Amino acid sequence: MFYHIVTYGCQMNVHESEKIAGILEDLGYEFTPTRNNADVIVFNTCAIREGAEDRAFGNIGALKQQKRKNKNLLIVVCGCMTQQKDVAQRLFDTFPFVDIILGTHNIHLLKSLVMRKLNERKRILQYMESGDVVEGINVKRTSGDNAWVNIMYGCNNFCTYCIVPYVRGREKSRKKIDIINEIKEIIALQSYKTITLLGQNVNSYGNDDPSQGTFAQLLQNICDLQGDFKLTFMTSHPKDLNDDVINVMAQNDKILKELHLPVQSGSNKILKAMNRNYTIEHYLNIVNKLRGKMPDIRLSTDIIVGFPGETEEDFQDTCDLVRTVEYDNIFAFMYSKRGGTVADKMTGQIDDETKHKRVNFLLNLEKEIKAQKEN
Ligand code: 5AD
Numbered sequence: 007m008f009y010h011i012v013t014y015g016c017q018m019n020v021h022e023s024e025k026i027a028g029i030l031e032d033l034g035y036e037f038t039p040t041r042n043n044a045d046v047i048v049f050n051t052c053a054i055r056e057g058a059e060d061r062a063f064g065n066i067g068a069l070k071q072q073k074r075k076n077k078n079l080l081i082v083v084c085g086c087m088t089q090q091k092d093v094a095q096r097l098f099d100t101f102p103f104v105d106i107i108l109g110t111h112n113i114h115l116l117k118s119l120v121m122r123k124l125n126e127r128k129r130i131l132q133y134m135e136s137g138d139v140v141e142g143i144n145v146k147r148t149s150g151d152n153a154w155v156n157i158m159y160g161c162n163n164f165c166t167y168c169i170v171p172y173v174r175g176r177e178k179s180r181k182k183i184d185i186i187n188e189i190k191e192i193i194a195l196q197s198y199k200t201i202t203l204l205g206q207n208v209n210s211y212g213n214d215d216p217s218q219g220t221f222a223q224l225l226q227n228i229c230d231l232q233g234d235f236k237l238t239f240m241t242s243h244p245k246d247l248n249d250d251v252i253n254v255m256a257q258n259d260k261i262l263k264e265l266h267l268p269v270q271s272g273s274n275k276i277l278k279a280m281n282r283n284y285t286i287e288h289y290l291n292i293v294n295k296l297r298g299k300m301p302d303i304r305l306s307t308d309i310i311v312g313f314p315g316e317t318e319e320d321f322q323d324t325c326d327l328v329r330t331v332e333y334d335n336i337f338a339f340m341y342s343k344r345g346g347t348v349a350d351k352m353t354g355q356i357d358d359e360t361k362h363k364r365v366n367f368l369l370n371l372e373k374e375i376k377a378q379k380e381n
């Protein structure tokens with residue numbers, strides 16, 4: 007009996023698919039790299055932009071034929087897309103060959119849901135409004151010599167364009183002891199070079215439970231563990247990345263000198279409308295501090311073009327910022343309307359042609375800067 011997992015979206019989802027793989031292996035299934043010979047196919051979906059949802063819908067729809075040929079094929083859809091109640095219901099109604107639908111808060115129930123489906127044959131739509139941190143899931147690591155470790159779940163920031171706080175819930179930190187124990191086990195295996203700490207907003211680790219200490223303390227505690235490993239983390243929010251974290255990074259050889267620091271826009275007006283809670287001056291100040299203490303640090307960022315109200319001048323401010331920082335990597339996205347978010351209802355929505363033009367301009371600018379840096 008074989009399983010196959012299709013993963014969309016971010017590193018959080020990649021790691022969650024490793025947990026899903028662990029659960030399915032506990033049930034006795036083995037991994038197969040193709041979906042054609044699978045007995046269970048899981049779609050771990052993403053909702054961050056419309057395109058991700060459309061692609062998932064298309065690919066799930068295409069399984070109809072395979073299910074017709076193999077009535078026993080089990081199809082599971084989970085993740086951020088199906089954490090939206092209306093989307094989960096639409097999927098359930100549109101695709102009668104999908105067997106189990108669940109969201110982001112109930113992955114740990116997958117084992118019992120698969121067993122229930124096999125016993126009772128009835129289709130399952132399992133929705134959970136919110137959830138607690140669940141420990142003890144057997145992770146089947148699949149990301150080469152990198153081991154992902156969740157340190158927290160959810161997000162409290164409500165950037166006005168973003169659906170994540172709605173589908174991942176409020177910030178919940180794992181207990182430090184559980185994180186440290188997981189990392190000790192990873193180090194003991196000696197097959198992982200890097201450990202990447204994961205959270206939507208790692209810098210606010212412990213804010214929901216101060217007895218766990220701060221993110222900077224967690225980093226130091228991990229660096230103090232015996233063993234040969236490198237440590238990195240994502241994602242950092244510029245409003246929360248403080249001097250303590252910068253100092254711990256600079257002082258510990260175990261921490262990789264790289265940082266993903268999404269700026270989103272180079273215009274203070276747009277940052278305010280995005281509810282990002284920092285200014286470009288603050289952002290550049292952090293960049294200067296980072297480079298002051300770690301001259302070779304590699305910086306990457308996320309940028310959204312075409313946010314409602316973004317004028318040509320705002321966009322040029324973003325380009326100026328990119329020229330100033332000279333990032334090592336830029337992930338540029340066209341703004342995508344997400345139902346239920348504040349920006350969805352804003353006036354001044356930008357047409358697709360302008361968004362395309364701006365994203366292409368930015369990608370070319372990135373190429374030019376990279377070429378210059380290499381010379
Ligand atoms: N449209 C476009 N990009 C988005 N992101 C988040 N929400 C949206 C949206 N509605 C981008 C942000 C974030 C990255 C993971 O995805 O840049 O940092």
Ligand code: SF4
Nearest residue numbers: 161163164165168170
């Ligand atoms: Fe979304 Fe903002 Fe939270 Fe990042 S910090 S997940 S962009 S709401």
